Amino acid sequence: MAKRELQEINAGSMADIAFLLLIFFLVTTTMDKDTAFVRSIPKKVEVKQDPVEVEERNILAIKANNQNQLMVRGEIFSDPSQISEFILKFYKTNEINNDVANNFPLYSHTSMKQIDDNIRLVESEAEDLENKGAVKSMIEFKYTQLEEWIKKKRALELLGGKDLPEIHFQANIRIEVQQATSYEIFAQIQTEIQEAIYKLRDDKAQELWGESYGMLKRKFDAENGAQEKAKLDLLDILYPARIIEVTPKK
Amino acid sequence: MSKFKKDGKRAMPGVNTSSLPDIVFMLLFFFMVATTSKENDPTVSVTPAVGSRTTDLTPYKQRSEVDFLYLGEPRNKNRAKDFKMGYALSLDNVVQATPDGLYTTNAVGQWKKDKFDQKPARMTSPIEAVITCVKADKTAPTGLIFDIRKELQEVNALTIAYAVRDNGI
Secondary structure (H helix, E strand, O other): OOOOOOOOOOOOOHHHHHHHHHHHHHHHEEOOOOEEEEEEOOOOOOOOOOOOOOOHHHEEEEEEOOOOOEEEOOEEEOOHHHHHHHHHHHHHOOOOOOOOOOOOOOEEEEEHHHHHHHHHHHHHHHHHHHHHOOOHHHHHHHHHHHHHHHHHHHHHHHHOOOEEEEEOOOOEEEEEEOOOOEHHHHHHHHHHHHHHHHHHHHHHHHHHHOOOHHHHHHHHHHHOOHHHHHHHHHHHHHOOOOEEEEOOOO | OOOOOOOOOOOOOOOOOOOHHHHHHHHHHHHHHHOEEOOOOOOEEOOOOEEOOOEEOOOOHHHOOOEEEEEEEEOOHHHHHHOHHHOEEEEOOEEEEOOOOOOOOOHHHHHHHHHHHOOOOOOOOOOOOOEEEEEEOOOOEHHHHHHHHHHHHHOOOOEEEEEOEEOOO
16 A cells, blocks of 8 residues: 555644633633732620720721711711821820820830740749649630730840830720711721821831831742741731721611 | 836735744733633622722632622612612622521521531631632622621631722822
8 A cells, every 4th residue: 555645734723722712711710809908807705794994095986877977086087088197196196105195095115024024924824724724725825825925025126125115905996887888988997097007017117127018028928938927026016906897786 | 117127916925824823822821820710700790999008819829718709789680679778699609688688597607618618628727717708899888798797707707808999009
């Protein structure tokens, strides 16, 4: 039999196939990013407790009613973009010097010695509990406390100076909305809070390390470095974002 | 008069299209890499609210680690009256009455639990840390969002994300 020459495969329709695939991907995918405010929900409490008394100066209540009107600490805000400035004031007023006369949260200044003392104290307490065979949750609680103190120690080491300024532990920003408040307003309040916290941390990061907070976070996301972690922890301790979202009444 | 004379009609040579597939494939790969798959086509219409300084959820591996739920007006306008305040919840393309609506109770909690149980083994994060992203229409009443929040709290899913479109400022 004579040898038959192999025919080349016709690749002319390759482009068509590729186009089909391309169009399929164009239709089924989206370009836009998913951006959101990530918040945590408090754990459900099984045992009913009496609410803890909080001083008025420690609360920054941002309220929005059914007509989408805003009120911050009893004052009506017609322009929501002013809220972030108010939040800055809430954090900054007493940062350097405590002044009891104004209505903003006070700061505590913890020295390295106090932190060391507390670490030792909590450590011994934890050991004590373990020896006594206390409830597991109690021991765990002590250990988380210990961890917090160690974190503070690291923060102060990084910050330098003689003490660690901390806003009052009860200082919080609370969002109080009503049933029919639109989501747009809710998102706006969240934006303003985020904006303020970002500004505070960014300024501090610039001052301490000449680095922007956004850059720091991006670096941490990319490399998971210990140094970035320590810096972010410090900023978190200096300007904690304690946001309480109050469930609206029916 | 000209020096060069066209001698009659000359046929235009055809464009060589042999590299066309390569070009198209390049485009194809670009889109495959640069985009993410649409999770689903929500049966409720959602116009996002805007905000800034948001967290980008895209790094969470192709969205499979995030559970999305949509809250908005149903596309089928005739059905709107069936739902509380006219807003419906879309859980994986199944339209639900809003949390404490007439049809189901605990729909969100049940959905979240089922989702969590079906997660592949490589996702090890506990239910408290699995993000539930609420994509709500900007006109949606916040009361409904808090209803969702309460149900999530009930099943101990403690991380919530409020979706907004970042205006980049």
